[in-house]
Amino acid sequence: MTTKVLLELDGVHTHIGAYHILHGVDLQVPEGQLTMLLGRNGAGKTTTLRTIMGLWTASEGRILFDGVDVAQRRTPWLAQQGIAYVPENMGIFSDLTVAENMTLAARAARDTGALDRTRLEWIFGLFPALRKFWLYPAGLLSGGQKQMLAVARALIEPRRLILVDEPSKGLAPSIVANMIAAFRELKRSATTVLLVEQNVQFAREVGDRVAVMDDGRIVHQGAMDEFAADRGLQERLLGLSLDPKLERLS
Ligand SMILES: Nc1ncnc2c1ncn2[C@@H]1O[C@H](COP(=O)(O)OP(=O)(O)OP(=O)(O)O)[C@@H](O)[C@H]1O
Ligand SMILES: [Mg+2]
Numbered sequence: 001m002t003t004k005v006l007l008e009l010d011g012v013h014t015h016i017g018a019y020h021i022l023h024g025v026d027l028q029v030p031e032g033q034l035t036m037l038l039g040r041n042g043a044g045k046t047t048t049l050r051t052i053m054g055l056w057t058a059s060e061g062r063i064l065f066d067g068v069d070v071a072q073r074r075t076p077w078l079a080q081q082g083i084a085y086v087p088e089n090m091g092i093f094s095d096l097t098v099a100e101n102m103t104l105a106a107r108a109a110r111d112t113g114a115l116d117r118t119r120l121e122w123i124f125g126l127f128p129a130l131r132k133f134w135l136y137p138a139g140l141l142s143g144g145q146k147q148m149l150a151v152a153r154a155l156i157e158p159r160r161l162i163l164v165d166e167p168s169k170g171l172a173p174s175i176v177a178n179m180i181a182a183f184r185e186l187k188r189s190a191t192t193v194l195l196v197e198q199n200v201q202f203a204r205e206v207g208d209r210v211a212v213m214d215d216g217r218i219v220h221q222g223a224m225d226e227f228a229a230d231r232g233l234q235e236r237l238l239g240l241s242l243d244p245k246l247e248r249l250s
Contacts, residue, residue, distance in 0.1 A: 033208040
């Protein structure tokens with residue numbers, strides 16, 4: 001069976017000022033699947049997501065979204081096409097309530113009352129804390145709750161592609177388990193996700209596909225199952241391995 005590739009990077013180079021950061025990234029993100037982007041610190045993962053989202057502009061190469069080259073498109077246009085981005089720093093508004101943060105993330109809703117209730121209930125099921133703190137300023141949430149709000153903002157409307165940068169960063173293990181459960185549930189809706197992670201268990205639990213970056217290039221792409229079973233490959237590419245004996249979280 002061949003799956004359609006929704007997003008494809010073809011020889012993408014990115015410069016930030018005088019620095020040459022991405023050196024020809026070739027990446028395929030199949031539709032309806034969750035692709036994990038792994039790699040050591042400084043490998044270029046965040047730069048790749050920012051380049052896809054138009055926050056950096058590729059200096060060379062093509063970024064095909066549903067077959068159309070969007071490499072020179074700007075961020076608002078890309079958001080309008082249904083691409084959502086959850087940045088490493090979460091991008092939430094501390095002075096606004098949880099409800100207002102959610103409303104601002106929805107293209108279709110002018111006020112909180114116009115949010116899709118069914119979808120909101122689904123999100124509250126994934127992240128119950130958001131219901132509890134719905135009318136609180138987001139700045140009062142804990143780090144983990146802010147992370148949940150950031151992911152929930154991307155989920156408030158159906159998106160064609162969600163880019164997420166390290167949603168488990170700095171979270172306690174039990175909260176990581178919640179986040180994993182949320183992404184598992186999200187996968188049931190066959191949303192296309194490109195997710196950056198350092199947490200190998202997270203990667204193994206939710207990834208369908210894996211791409212590994214090193215020094216501004218993709219050095220491996222394939223099925224997560226095969227990658228998870230090949231400890232030699234993991235050690236070579238990441239300097240560590242996903243322990244196959246780890247209990248599955250659930
Ligand atoms: N604004 C910037 N100006 C200059 N160099 C930058 C900038 N942002 C990132 N870089 C450099 O680009 C390289 C890739 O950074 P990037 O943030 O994409 O890595 P990463 O894989 O996301 O790392 P991490 O796992 O630590 O988040 C690093 O060497 C970094 O120092
Ligand atoms: Mg990063």
